[in-house]
Amino acid sequence: MTDDAVQIIARGPRAEAEAAAAAIDSDIALEGATYSILEEDEDHDVWRIDAFPTSAEEIDALTARLAEYPKLKVVVEKLADADWLAMALSGLPPVRAGRFFIFGAHDRGRAPVNAINLRIEAGAAFGTGHHGTTVGCLIAYNDLLKARGFKRVLDVGCGTGVLAIAAARTGSPVAVGTDIDKPSVRIAAENAKLNKAPARFVHASGLGHRAVREQAPYDLVFANILAPPLVALAQDIKGALVPGGIAILSGLLRTQERRVLAAYRSRGFKLVRRIHRDAWAALVLQRP
Incomplete structure (x- = not known):
């Protein structure tokens, strides 16, 4: 500071x-x-x-x-x-993304009864749910849940933990999140406790941490990071998924879609859906 x-x-x-x-x-x-x-x-x-x-x-x-x-x-x-920081966040309205309602402490009284309410406090971590990338991931996940569940979920670059927590709150018995930023891992764990979500978070770069490998393979991998690491991790994300597993990728601009898609298509992934929020994109891909 x-x-x-x-x-x-x-x-x-x-x-x-x-x-x-x-x-x-x-x-x-x-x-x-x-x-x-x-x-x-x-x-x-x-x-x-x-x-x-x-x-x-x-x-x-x-x-x-x-x-x-x-x-x-x-x-x-x-x-x-x-x-x-509390002042800044107090001005952010709650967010609705499908069945999920994301709010901060200042909006506790506004949580609807017909939603999965996630109280997310950002602290110094990214991912309150307001950013187009996070909303895109949640919308994609919400729609996937209409057809199937996901027993094992990995959230790469978890930030506040909102995506792993959403998975844990919707029935995933295994929800693991990683981040290269130690404060984010701490904040994500605190948010999991706030939401009574059995999600686990570890400080790690990439997918090589023992806590990540022990729970693999995963049915779903979230990676809401940046385009260059998304490309670099394409093979590792494929290896972490079960055959037919789903990857939800975001953190990329629309102009970066082609580059990211090329990296995953070259490894056999099929594009299931793309979601655009302002300048941002979220890609839903399926491993062969």
């Missing part, structure tokens, strides 16, 4: 704001950046990005990225001493 906590606010038209958000998400240097993007004024096409950098380097990287989009008006404001 910086000595003086700041908030970066960018306002502008939807197309420009979404392009800037996509650039932030695809920037390796900003992989852990916390931000939200919301519509502020529908009548005047004003969208708003709120970013909460935790270091001087993140401030510089975020402002540099946002400066690439001249239609955005960017300001940097000092935050008063407060729980800045």
